[in-house]
Structure formats: C-alpha cells, structure tokens
Amino acid sequence: MSLDAYVARTPLTAKEAARAQAIIPGGVGSAIQFWSPYPIYVKDSQGAYVWDLDGNRYTDYCMCYAAMVAGHANPIIAEAIAEQAKKGTLYGLPSPxxxxxxxEIQKRYPSIDMIRFTQSGVEATMYAVRLARAATGxxxxxxxxxxYHGASDILLVSTGPRTIEAAGPALEPTSLIDSAGIPPGTTEHTHIVQFNDLEGLEHLLEKYKDQIACFILEPCMTNGGVIPPDSGYLEGVRELTRQYGVLLIFDEVKIGARIAYGGAAEKYGIKPxxxxxxxxxxxxxPLGAFGGxxxxxxxxxxxxxxxxxxxxNANPLTMSAGLACLTSVMTRDKYEEMDRLxxxxxxxxxAIIERVGLPACVTWEGPLGGIQFVPETPHNYRQANMGNKEMWTNYWYGMLSRGVIPMGSAWFEEYSISAAHTEADIDETLNITEDVLNEVKRLA
Ligand SMILES: Cc1ncc(COP(=O)(O)O)c(C=O)c1O
Structure with missing residues (x-):
C-alpha cells in the first residue's frame, strides 16, 4: 500500500512528528498542514522541490497552497529579503x-484605486467585509x-458541507457554522448561494433586499478542486449586484496575480x-491586501x-519580497509559460484518465487545476463533493510515496504550477500519475 510505502521511507520524519505533536496541536501550524499519520517535515526547498528530513525529494505542486508562484527559495526574492533585513525588518512607520x-499592484489591477496591506488572506477578506458593511450601512x-475565505467568524460558514442533506435546499443552502466557538448568531447575517447559480443569487438578493452589504466571491473556485465560472456567470453576478445595490468583492487571495498577470479581474474582464x-x-x-x-x-x-x-502592516520585509516577486520575477512571459505548462x-x-478508464475528470484554469474523481465536470461544490474520496486518498498517497506532492492534503485542493516548474517536471509527474492511477483502479 502507498501509505505503508510513505511510512517506510520517512523514519526521521516520523520521529520529528512525534516531537512536534507533543508541544504543537497536531504538530502543525494549521490543520490543513496535517495528514495521517504525519506530514512531511521540511529540511530544504529549491525551485519546484522540497526535501523531507529523510532526504526524500518531492516535486511540489501544492506550493504552499499556490502562494509560491515564483518557486521555493527564488534567488532574486531571497536577495531582496536579505538586503532589506540589513536595513530593518519592522519600522512601525511607512516606507516607500x-x-x-x-x-505595481495597481498596474496589474486598474480597478484598484487605493489599497491597504495586511499579513494574510483572512485579514484581507475580513477587512473588506467590514468596509462593505461600513459603506452600505x-x-x-x-x-x-x-x-473558503479564511477562518474569520463571519466567513467560516458552509465552507465544506459534508452531505447534500446538511447543505440544504439548492436554491437557498443552509448556513452552516464550521467551527466551535463561533457565535450561533453569525448565520443571521451570512447567507449562502451556490457557485454558478444566478437564479439562486437573484432569489437571495430579492429575499434579503436592502439587507445585504456585499457578495464575496472567488471568481474561479479553488475549494472544491478548481471550478471555473460558467460562461456569463460573472457578468450576471456583476449586473445583479449592481441592480440590488450590493458591493461585489472578488476574493483573489489564491488566484490573484496567479491565474493571470492581472488576476481574475483581468482574465474575466469584470470590475468588482x-x-x-x-x-x-x-x-x-506573509502578505495580504484589500483594495478597490x-x-x-x-x-x-x-x-x-x-x-x-x-x-x-506594510512592513518593509514583506513589501520588498512582494515587490521583487512581482516586478523582477513574475513578468508577463512567466504567466504565459505557466499557462502553457x-x-x-x-x-x-x-489522456491518462481515458487510458486507465477511471470515472474522473480534469478541471483546470491557467496554472491551477487537478483531477476530480467524479465522472461529470462539476460546476459547484456539491457536484465536486460527490467525488470518490477513497480513490482520491489512494491517488494522493500514491503520488506522495513516489515523490510528488500533487496538492494540499485534501480532495478539494489543487495543483499549482509555479514559474519554477519545467517541462521535464510535468513529464515526470505524468509518468508517475499513470502508474498511480492504474493502482487506484486496481484498488477500487
Ligand atoms: C480564496 C481564499 N481566501 C482566503 C484565504 C485565507 O488566506 P490566509 O490563509 O492567507 O489567511 C485562502 C487561503 O487559502 C483562500 O484560498
């Protein structure tokens, strides 16, 4: 079994996991970093690869959940960080x-007139919602x-309903709180609609007329595998939100400056x-931002x-790293190359899925995508969630034990190709995938 193979080649990693688990819940900094029986503990990373404590090399397509667009340890960014560190890392005062x-961000996103920096995506979405409420009353x-828009109380709602029954009616899904400790009253204000569903959106906008401050939307979903918007969906969203006086917030935390130079706003031609x-x-x-x-x-x-x-906020260390990344590494041609790969x-x-004969499909947008273990292309989370989890698990451990991290350790994550991946990496990964999917079929 692939899980046994993973354990067999990671004895030092197992030892470190036991040490970490004694003092850090789960031995990890975020639940998503955990998988059973223990995750890789990283010794080094370069470009498209990470090495665990046992010296095993992995081709990494998780890339810190798409964050490492320039690849690991990019020398240009590393130098910018080192130079800035010599001049100070935190001033508590603004710097140019x-x-x-x-x-630079405004160059890529002309609809951003003004911007504020945060440390993370969760802060960006939380502050954007606060601003929308402040502006609309x-x-x-x-x-x-x-x-998923981060783990703030107001947005950690219905991020992953497990069953259709729990999810509620299609036209008006139930608001489900996803963590202990969130006040039950939260659901009074957070309403749920399905992706790619303009009818449901109009229904809710009409039902809660004059009560909705904003619609926060990841224009291409990445928490259910990658689910691109149907043709006309985003245009319809823009029209309806305008019509009902609701602010449209694009959550481009994962896809911004990722699926295109100017992100989703550029790729789909919509102005949130x-x-x-x-x-x-x-x-x-660690850097986030909200603007508009x-x-x-x-x-x-x-x-x-x-x-x-x-x-x-806006500390010089992250500003220098971000600036080096966007101006010196991630030029337009890099996006074309990531798209090509x-x-x-x-x-x-x-082609592999067809050859092997699996009930699965591939969904993709630019450099992000992956295999969905459902026979029909999903257009929303419910359809994606019907995928075969056992097949996914066998596939994931199969890839891992052969030196590939295909995605984060959950079925709803995806491949993130970076500027550091090469044609040879893709060829090697495809060869490994064919072996693994044959094994998945045998085990089914
Ligand atoms: C679409 C989206 N929004 C918000 C967040 C939260 O970002 P962070 O983990 O930086 O707080 C994430 C994290 O993966 C995300 O994918």
Whole structure:
C-alpha cells in the first residue's frame, strides 16, 4: 500500500512528528498542514522541490497552497529579503517600498484605486467585509457554498458541507457554522448561494433586499478542486449586484496575480468594487491586501470610520519580497509559460484518465487545476463533493510515496504550477500519475 510505502521511507520524519505533536496541536501550524499519520517535515526547498528530513525529494505542486508562484527559495526574492533585513525588518512607520508595491499592484489591477496591506488572506477578506458593511450601512453577507475565505467568524460558514442533506435546499443552502466557538448568531447575517447559480443569487438578493452589504466571491473556485465560472456567470453576478445595490468583492487571495498577470479581474474582464489579494503578491512572505474603489477605500481610518490596524502592516520585509516577486520575477512571459505548462498537464492527465478508464475528470484554469474523481465536470461544490474520496486518498498517497506532492492534503485542493516548474517536471509527474492511477483502479 502507498501509505505503508510513505511510512517506510520517512523514519526521521516520523520521529520529528512525534516531537512536534507533543508541544504543537497536531504538530502543525494549521490543520490543513496535517495528514495521517504525519506530514512531511521540511529540511530544504529549491525551485519546484522540497526535501523531507529523510532526504526524500518531492516535486511540489501544492506550493504552499499556490502562494509560491515564483518557486521555493527564488534567488532574486531571497536577495531582496536579505538586503532589506540589513536595513530593518519592522519600522512601525511607512516606507516607500509599500507605495512602490501598491503602484505595481495597481498596474496589474486598474480597478484598484487605493489599497491597504495586511499579513494574510483572512485579514484581507475580513477587512473588506467590514468596509462593505461600513459603506452600505447593511450587515448581510452573501458567500458561495464550499468557498473558503479564511477562518474569520463571519466567513467560516458552509465552507465544506459534508452531505447534500446538511447543505440544504439548492436554491437557498443552509448556513452552516464550521467551527466551535463561533457565535450561533453569525448565520443571521451570512447567507449562502451556490457557485454558478444566478437564479439562486437573484432569489437571495430579492429575499434579503436592502439587507445585504456585499457578495464575496472567488471568481474561479479553488475549494472544491478548481471550478471555473460558467460562461456569463460573472457578468450576471456583476449586473445583479449592481441592480440590488450590493458591493461585489472578488476574493483573489489564491488566484490573484496567479491565474493571470492581472488576476481574475483581468482574465474575466469584470470590475468588482473591492478585491482581496494575498499569497502570490508576497513572494513567499506573509502578505495580504484589500483594495478597490476610491470612495470605499477613503472610508478606511484615518480618512474614515472603518478601522484597519496592524503592527506588522506594510512592513518593509514583506513589501520588498512582494515587490521583487512581482516586478523582477513574475513578468508577463512567466504567466504565459505557466499557462502553457498548465495546459500540458491538463491534457496529459485527461489522456491518462481515458487510458486507465477511471470515472474522473480534469478541471483546470491557467496554472491551477487537478483531477476530480467524479465522472461529470462539476460546476459547484456539491457536484465536486460527490467525488470518490477513497480513490482520491489512494491517488494522493500514491503520488506522495513516489515523490510528488500533487496538492494540499485534501480532495478539494489543487495543483499549482509555479514559474519554477519545467517541462521535464510535468513529464515526470505524468509518468508517475499513470502508474498511480492504474493502482487506484486496481484498488477500487
Ligand atoms: C480564496 C481564499 N481566501 C482566503 C484565504 C485565507 O488566506 P490566509 O490563509 O492567507 O489567511 C485562502 C487561503 O487559502 C483562500 O484560498
């Protein structure tokens, strides 16, 4: 079994996991980093690869959940960080690097008139929702079933309903709180709609007329595998939100400066009111941002009444890393190359699934995508969640034990091709995948 093979080749990793688990819950910094019986503990990383404590090399397609767009330990970014560290890492005062990075992001996202930096995606979405509420004077928040926008109370709702019964009616899904400790009253304000469902959206906008401040939407879903928007969906969303006076927030934390140079706003040609960014813009350091219409952003303190604070906000270390990443590494040609490799991987995976004869499909957008163990292409989380979890588990451990981290350790994650991956990496991964999927079929 592949799980046994993984355990057999990771004795030092197992020892470290036991040490970590004694002092850190689960031995990990975030639940998503855990898998059974223990995750890889990393000794080194370079480009498209990470090495565990036992010296095993893995081709990494998780890439820190898409954040490492430039690859691990990119030398240009490493140098920018080292140079900045010599001049200071935290000032608690502004520095011009933040303005430089803000201008670079605005170049890519012309709809961002003004921007504020955070440390993470969860802060970006949390502050964007607060701003939307402040600007509209309304409390209601609409979000998509199965969409993850970070773990803040207001948005950690229906991020992954396990069954159709729990999820509730298709037209008006149930708001399900996803963590102990979140006040039950949260669901009073957070309403759920399915992805790619304009009818459901209109239904809720009408039902909660004059109560909804914003619709927060990942324009291409990445928490159910990759689920691209159906043709006309985003245009319909833009029209309906305008019609009902609801602010449209694009959560581009994972896909921003990732699926295209100018992210989803550029790729799909839609202008949201606010955009949340993180991951790729930080060049591998903890950075997030939210920005958009000037009249909205001018409501942020000290200009307006909506508070946004943070000791580490816009610190020179993350600003330098982000600036080096976006200006010196991730030029337009890098996005074309990632798209090309993404298309090669998607086509290769499709051909393998056909040859092996598995009830699975491939969903892909630019450099992000993966295998879904459902026979029909899913258009929303419910359809993706019907995938065969046992097949996915065998596939995931099979890849891992052969030196590939195909994605984060959950079926709803995806491949993230970076600027460091090469054609040879894709070829090698496809060869391994064919072996693994044959094994998956045998075990089914
Ligand atoms: C779409 C989306 N929004 C928000 C977040 C939260 O970002 P962070 O983990 O930086 O807090 C994530 C994290 O993966 C995400 O994928």
């Amino acid at each position: 690097t933040a303005t430089d990075l803000a201008e 309304k409390l209601g928040v609409l979000k998509v079933e199965g969409a 009111d606010l955009i949340c960014l993180a991951k790729a813009i930080g060049g591998g350091t 219409r000037r009249d909205l952003m001018e409501m942020i303190s000290p200009l307006g009444p909506a508070v946004h604070y943070g000791t580490y 993404g298309a090669k991987m998607a086509a290769g995976l499709k």
